[in-house]
Amino acid sequence: MVQRVRKAVLPVAGLGTRFLPATKVTAKEMLPVIDKPVVQYAIEEALAAGIEEFIFISADGKEAIAEHFSPHPALEKALAEKNKDAELKLVQGATLPPGAMHIVKQPAPLGLGHAVWCGWKLVGNEPFAVILPDDMVLSKTPCLKQLIDAHAKVGGHVVAVEDVARDQTNRYGILDVLSDDGTLAKAKGLVEKPKPENAPSTLAIIGRYVLDPAVFIELDKKTQGAGGEIQLTDALNKTIGSVPFHGLRFEGKRYDCGTRVGFVEANVAFGLALPDMADRLRPLLQKLLDAK
Numbered sequence: 001m002v003q004r005v006r007k008a009v010l011p012v013a014g015l016g017t018r019f020l021p022a023t024k025v026t027a028k029e030m031l032p033v034i035d036k037p038v039v040q041y042a043i044e045e046a047l048a049a050g051i052e053e054f055i056f057i058s059a060d061g062k063e064a065i066a067e068h069f070s071p072h073p074a075l076e077k078a079l080a081e082k083n084k085d086a087e088l089k090l091v092q093g094a095t096l097p098p099g100a101m102h103i104v105k106q107p108a109p110l111g112l113g114h115a116v117w118c119g120w121k122l123v124g125n126e127p128f129a130v131i132l133p134d135d136m137v138l139s140k141t142p143c144l145k146q147l148i149d150a151h152a153k154v155g156g157h158v159v160a161v162e163d164v165a166r167d168q169t170n171r172y173g174i175l176d177v178l179s180d181d182g183t184l185a186k187a188k189g190l191v192e193k194p195k196p197e198n199a200p201s202t203l204a205i206i207g208r209y210v211l212d213p214a215v216f217i218e219l220d221k222k223t224q225g226a227g228g229e230i231q232l233t234d235a236l237n238k239t240i241g242s243v244p245f246h247g248l249r250f251e252g253k254r255y256d257c258g259t260r261v262g263f264v265e266a267n268v269a270f271g272l273a274l275p276d277m278a279d280r281l282r283p284l285l286q287k288l289l290d291a292k
């Protein structure tokens with residue numbers, strides 16, 4: 001029987017250099033898409049997928065993330081006194097239950113692999129999810145739930161993948177595919193950020209993973225990879241052979257909020273997905289395009 005996935009690791013210790021100066025004192029993950037910080041979408045997706053414990057891999061200056069998911073008695077009291085019930089619900093809805101949130105400080109940004117390794121003690125020896133909040137997914141079924149459902153069938157590592165343009169392979173971990181049924185692609189290897197001409201496929205890993213804890217043994221070796229960083233992809237690659245590795249072509253559309261264009265695109269797409277905004281937003285967007 002495959003063990004249930006109860007815990008999620010959320011690496012949020014990166015510097016967010018692509019959003020300077022906005023990220024000089026504000027964590028990148030706290031930038032809002034419409035009216036919610038990017039990281040809240042990740043938490044809501046994980047809750048909808050049955051995750052019960054959240055392990056943030058954080059850094060100095062990112063304290064606002066933990067504060068955002070904690071109770072705010074003064075604000076709650078003020079809203080209650082003004083009978084602002086809907087607003088109070090929004091504030092309380094962004095609060096995680098006591099004990100559900102853990103914070104681990106990554107001492108230095110040594111890479112995504114190192115960030116995940118920092119969660120080892122809290123994850124222990126059970127399958128776990130990794131969510132990179134930068135990647136936002138609009139889908140009917142939460143992307144992480146799709147992965148967890150697939151994991152219940154095939155076990156091992158199951159990661160979200162999508163086909164990217166060949167000239168983009170150097171931005172992703174890419175699968176070397178052994179077999180592919182159109183939904184699940186079984187990998188015989190992985191390459192981190194290959195040049196387009198060296199990429200074994202165009203199937204790229206995006207920021208959602210369900211991982212077997214065996215990956216921690218490899219991460220513990222602290223081997224540096226591309227860019228001198230400890231890469232999660234490299235550690236996963238080393239476990240292939242002893243742990244099955246599948247890429248899931250998930251249903252839904254991913255937005256890369258780690259880039260400025262992707263961030264604007266996500267704001268527009270998530271706005272268009274909100275019934276109370278779509279009708280007003282659509283003609284405004286059309287007007288902007290027509291004025292060009």
Ligand code: UTP
Nearest residue numbers: 011012013014015016017018109110111112115
């Ligand atoms: P990115 O490289 O995309 O994010 O890392 P970044 O470093 O914050 O952004 P830029 O490139 O400077 O603009 C992918 C994810 O891994 C986390 C980041 O927080 C992000 O969620 N990460 C990366 C860590 O937690 N620690 C690291 O050492 C590296």
